[in-house]
Amino acid sequence: MKTTRRDFIKITSMGVGGLALSMSPVLGWVPGFLEDDEQIPDDSKAQRYPTVCEVCFWKCAGWIYTVKDKEGKEKIWKIVGNENDQHSRGRLCPRGTGGIGMYYDKDRLLNPLIRVGKPGKQTFKEVSWEEALSFIADKMKEIGNKYGKESMALFHHGTTGPHFEHLFKAFGSDSIAEPAIAQCLVPREVGFKATFGKGVSSPEPTDIRNTRCLVLIGNHLGENMHNGHVQEMSEAIDNGATIITVDPRFSTAASKSKFWLPIKPATDIALLLAWMNVIIKEKLYDKQYVEKYTYGFDLLKSHVKNFTPEWAYTKTGIKPDIIRETAYTMAGAAPAVIIHPGRHTVWYGDDTQRSRAIAILNALLGSYGRKGGIYFPEKKRLPKFPHAEYEEPKWTWKTITRNKYKLAPLGVTNVLIDYALPENKSDKKIKGCFITATNIVKSIPDQKKTIRALDNMELVVVVDTMPTEITGYADVVLPEAVYLERYDYARTNQHRKPNIALRMPAVDKPAGNSKPGWWIAREIGLKLGLEEYFPWKNIEEVLDWQFKKVGTSLEEMKKIGVKEFEKEDYLYIPDGADWEFNTPSGKIELFSNLLAAEGYDGLPKFTEHKQNPQGFYRLIYGRVPMHTFGRTVNNPYLNDLRSENHLWVNPKVAEDWGIENEQEVWLENQDGIITDFPVKVRITQRINTDAVYLPHGFGGDNKKMTRAFGKGASDSELITNIKIDKETGATGMRENFVTFLLEKPDKETT
Ligand SMILES: Nc1nc2c(c(=O)[nH]1)N[C@H]1C(S)=C(S)[C@@H](COP(=O)(O)OP(=O)(O)OC[C@H]3O[C@@H](n4cnc5c(=O)[nH]c(N)nc54)[C@H](O)[C@@H]3O)O[C@H]1N2
Ligand SMILES: Nc1nc2c(c(=O)[nH]1)N[C@H]1C(S)=C(S)[C@@H](COP(=O)(O)OP(=O)(O)OC[C@H]3O[C@@H](n4cnc5c(=O)[nH]c(N)nc54)[C@H](O)[C@@H]3O)O[C@H]1N2
Ligand code: SF4
Ligand SMILES: [Mo]
Numbered sequence: 001m002k003t004t005r006r007d008f009i010k011i012t013s014m015g016v017g018g019l020a021l022s023m024s025p026v027l028g029w030v031p032g033f034l035e036d037d038e039q040i041p042d043d044s045k046a047q048r049y050p051t052v053c054e055v056c057f058w059k060c061a062g063w064i065y066t067v068k069d070k071e072g073k074e075k076i077w078k079i080v081g082n083e084n085d086q087h088s089r090g091r092l093c094p095r096g097t098g099g100i101g102m103y104y105d106k107d108r109l110l111n112p113l114i115r116v117g118k119p120g121k122q123t124f125k126e127v128s129w130e131e132a133l134s135f136i137a138d139k140m141k142e143i144g145n146k147y148g149k150e151s152m153a154l155f156h157h158g159t160t161g162p163h164f165e166h167l168f169k170a171f172g173s174d175s176i177a178e179p180a181i182a183q184c185l186v187p188r189e190v191g192f193k194a195t196f197g198k199g200v201s202s203p204e205p206t207d208i209r210n211t212r213c214l215v216l217i218g219n220h221l222g223e224n225m226h227n228g229h230v231q232e233m234s235e236a237i238d239n240g241a242t243i244i245t246v247d248p249r250f251s252t253a254a255s256k257s258k259f260w261l262p263i264k265p266a267t268d269i270a271l272l273l274a275w276m277n278v279i280i281k282e283k284l285y286d287k288q289y290v291e292k293y294t295y296g297f298d299l300l301k302s303h304v305k306n307f308t309p310e311w312a313y314t315k316t317g318i319k320p321d322i323i324r325e326t327a328y329t330m331a332g333a334a335p336a337v338i339i340h341p342g343r344h345t346v347w348y349g350d351d352t353q354r355s356r357a358i359a360i361l362n363a364l365l366g367s368y369g370r371k372g373g374i375y376f377p378e379k380k381r382l383p384k385f386p387h388a389e390y391e392e393p394k395w396t397w398k399t400i401t402r403n404k405y406k407l408a409p410l411g412v413t414n415v416l417i418d419y420a421l422p423e424n425k426s427d428k429k430i431k432g433c434f435i436t437a438t439n440i441v442k443s444i445p446d447q448k449k450t451i452r453a454l455d456n457m458e459l460v461v462v463v464d465t466m467p468t469e470i471t472g473y474a475d476v477v478l479p480e481a482v483y484l485e486r487y488d489y490a491r492t493n494q495h496r497k498p499n500i501a502l503r504m505p506a507v508d509k510p511a512g513n514s515k516p517g518w519w520i521a522r523e524i525g526l527k528l529g530l531e532e533y534f535p536w537k538n539i540e541e542v543l544d545w546q547f548k549k550v551g552t553s554l555e556e557m558k559k560i561g562v563k564e565f566e567k568e569d570y571l572y573i574p575d576g577a578d579w580e581f582n583t584p585s586g587k588i589e590l591f592s593n594l595l596a597a598e599g600y601d602g603l604p605k606f607t608e609h610k611q612n613p614q615g616f617y618r619l620i621y622g623r624v625p626m627h628t629f630g631r632t633v634n635n636p637y638l639n640d641l642r643s644e645n646h647l648w649v650n651p652k653v654a655e656d657w658g659i660e661n662e663q664e665v666w667l668e669n670q671d672g673i674i675t676d677f678p679v680k681v682r683i684t685q686r687i688n689t690d691a692v693y694l695p696h697g698f699g700g701d702n703k704k705m706t707r708a709f710g711k712g713a714s715d716s717e718l719i720t721n722i723k724i725d726k727e728t729g730a731t732g733m734r735e736n737f738v739t740f741l742l743e744k745p746d747k748e749t750t
Contacts, residue, residue, distance in 0.1 A: 045068075050064075050558065051079065051503050055095045056096075057157075060087045060227050061501040062085070065078045076103055079096065085499075087228050094225070094625065094626050094638070095626060095628055104636060107634055110514055111479060112513065113127065114475065129523070136524055137527035140152055142458075147431045148394060150172070150174075150175050150393045152459075153173070154436070156176070156438055157180050159489065160436045160517035161178065161436060163517040164463070164517065166521065167530075168434070170390060172393055175430060181730075182413050182414060182415075183444060183733075186409065186729075187728055190409065191357075191358065192355065194583070194592040195356060196581055196582075197581040202343075203229070203377075206338045206340055206373075206375075207338065207375045208233055210371050211236050211333070212240075212333035213243075214243050216245045216257075217246045217342060218268070218342055219340045219342045220249075220622050220623065221233055223623045223695075233253075237256060241333075242259070244330070246268065247260070247263070248263055248264065259326050264316055264317040266611075266735070272358065272361060274312030276357075276360065276361060277304045277305070280304060285364040285365065286335060293579060296589060315606065334365040335367045335370035335373050336373060337367050337373060339365075340358075346731055348609050348732045348735060349723025349725050349726070350607045350723075356604045357604040363588045370572055375572060376570055378496075378569055379492050380498035380499060382490060382500065382546040382547075387532065387534070397410075397416065400415055400426070401415045404729065405728050406598040407594070407600075414445075417430075417450055420454075421452060421456060431457055433454075434463065435462045438470070439470045440470055442716045445716070445731050446722060459476075460474050462476070462478070463520060469630075469700065472702055478520055479514040480516065480520065486503070486505050486518075487516060489518075498565040498566075498567065499564045501561060518538075611690065612737050617649075618690060618735075618737055619692060620692065621694050621715040623696065627642060630697040634708040636707065646712075648693035649681050649682070650684070651683050653692075659683070661682065663742075665678060665681055665740045666744070667713060667718060668745075677711070677712065678744070679699070694715045699715075
């Protein structure tokens with residue numbers, strides 16, 4: 001059956017396609033300030049302001065429209081995509097459109113809070129900014145004096161991060177990490193860097209719109225609503241591209257695929273090796289490309305010699321003829337073929353090696369640096385506003401990480417957590433932290449450990465917009481203005497063409513007493529006596545200065561939102577051109593000298609992983625299209641579309657247990673951990689008998705999030721067995737197994 005683009009969009013947004021296009025009266029959507037019977041305004045009466053979406057990290061640029069309410073006050077009405085933006089291509093996904101719910105959410109944090117009472121119990125008093133910031137600055141100085149400034153750690157995510165990174169470096173600490181690295185994409189960054197001399201970064205430079213064959217290995221585009229990629233994938237399908245999806249679950253992408261390979265979980269490296277085996281043995285690789293640009297082909301050839309499709313079948317459950325046929329399909333499309341690097345690649349602890357195998361396959365097919373394969377992206381760098389030099393800290397995240405995980409390119413959250421535990425005997429200790437725009441009790445596995453670390457700190461500052469779970473562990477909570485109410489540093493992410501995008505406030509003043517992150521960081525800096533690091537009055541001054549350095553201005557950016565620049569480098573390798581790669585050999589390394597020099601495997605090896613014990617099912621987690629983790633679950637508009645998660649269970653398993661569709665169950669994992677809340681079962685053939693699927697982000701346990709509290713179950717609670725990636729320290733989270741409890745367990749919930 002030929003799939004049309006319309007179908008794909010419809011399916012990927014699960015029936016909320018209309019939402020992406022307009023404010024949808026169908027859904028009973030009215031902006032927070034309009035009475036039900038009021039007319040929805042038209043664009044000609046509206047003001048518009050440029051923005052960059054903060055609902056996920058694809059960073060689409062858009063326009064916020066505001067209109068005047070009955071009292072003549074300007075109010076936010078809608079957000080749409082910016083037509084000149086490569087990330088959004090003029091369209092936002094449902095979450096982006098629903099972003100205004102973050103502004104109108106009545107549960108928002110509106111005042112600074114200081115804990116009175118015990119950690120873990122939410123007894124806070126509202127205080128002034130002056131009181132909150134002085135308290136923080138005093139405590140930071142105290143911790144700095146007692147343990148060294150390095151003892152203050154920063155955990156961050158999103159555009160708020162850079163403001164606080166600057167504050168921390170000015171203060172004298174580089175103990176900085178984010179869950180979007182060691183809990184997300186680091187294995188593929190290192191796997192690609194080792195192979196091609198360059199990581200992948202975001203948005204991934206996969207030339208999906210021009211491809212003839214897209215291979216998705218666990219990458220669940222469709223549930224994973226990375227806007228530009230979802231749009232390009234529907235275009236590719238329209239143009240007749242073949243999609244191959246490798247996923248134990250019949251994902252949205254699988255439903256759009258010519259080949260769905262329902263692989264036995266944790267065996268992907270075997271499949272990748274078998275594909276290499278076929279491609280090499282049958283001489284299907286790009287000979288000229290391999291000869292000219294790669295290093296280590298003979299080593300690879302002998303390495304994969306025995307990894308036949310017949311061998312891989314015994315590991316993966318994928319039939320040999322399917323392995324061959326898909327290999328032929330890829331080779332037939334080459335070089336316009338993409339074996340997608342994936343994004344959330346922390347699965348089983350051999351993730352850098354799996355990512356390497358993916359990179360090698362791209363190299364064999366000659367798709368790296370080729371049209372329809374992986375292109376060379378470019379970014380526009382904005383100069384840094386001049387300020388005093390940072391002092392060199394005595395130790396940093398690197399000191400405590402790279403002795404063990406030699407190739408970690410950025411801070412590893414779990415290592416910083418380890419250094420905050422009471423049992424840490426090292427003289428290097430984490431004794432206080434800032435947590436900005438990240439919910440580390442939900443996003444770093446082994447919740448109990450994270451909580452023990454937080455309990456052992458002398459200062460925990462949480463900067464957030466919502467009273468999420470993490471705020472419950474704070475000593476001080478600082479309410480940040482939502483992205484629609486604030487400036488941030490400009491978006492400078494890579495894309496086909498270098499570009500910058502502006503986010504500016506669409507209202508005079510943020511709600512309540514909330515403040516933008518840049519302001520909070522600067523005020524704390526001033527209280528710490530760090531004026532020379534903040535030699536500007538406000539962020540507009542910084543932005544205007546930066547923009548002028550690249551030939552525009554704040555004034556112009558306010559009008560256009562996005563500015564593109566001419567590309568300076570090639571998008572693809574010109575035919576037959578000489579090319580130098582940033583690897584030890586200067587070539588694409590099929591055998592990695594970088595890994596081998598550090599004592600890791602230079603060629604990817606298959607490792608056997610545990611399969612599910614009797615009566616237990618592998619816990620597979622992922623995304624739902626209309627939410628981003630837990631950051632949107634309380635959003636009134638998005639919560640309206642989906643307020644809880646469902647647990648996918650195979651009909652055979654449901655029958656064995658006597659479970660009915662929509663029945664509520666609790667889950668218990670291999671370590672006896674039971675979910676706080678029950679989850680409804682969705683009985684479906686789309687999942688195998690050895691696994692269950694639970695979308696991440698639900699099962700919130702902060703009562704102050706009135707719509708999200710207790711809705712569905714949280715995968716985070718159940719992930720207690722962690723498989724650490726040797727090269728990077730990333731936390732593989734997919735080796736956890738759960739069983740069902742059909743009765744309410746005897747367990748106290750928070
Ligand atoms: N169990 C499990 N763990 C996971 C994952 C999983 O699927 N399952 N996924 C992993 C992945 S891929 C990633 S990237 C990480 C992400 O993990 P996190 O960084 O923790 O993720 P978010 O949900 O983006 O961050 C949420 C917090 O940011 C707050 N927030 C939202 N907008 C703003 C803002 O503008 N300003 C401020 N100050 N705060 C804001 C929200 O209210 C919320 O408290 O989690 C990883 N951990
Ligand atoms: N709507 C929405 N979109 C998002 C996000 C969101 O929160 N909401 N978050 C964004 C972020 S930060 C990230 S990192 C990305 C993550 O998005 P991806 O990189 O696409 O996600 P993964 O978590 O790696 O993959 C999840 C898929 O892997 C499958 N899977 C599980 N085990 C195995 C296995 O052993 N082998 C194979 N081949 N497949 C397996 C699952 O069934 C599921 O379909 O999504 C991004 N997009
Ligand atoms: S993909 Fe959606 S949520 Fe993510 S930045 Fe774009 S519009 Fe926002
Ligand atoms: Mo992520």
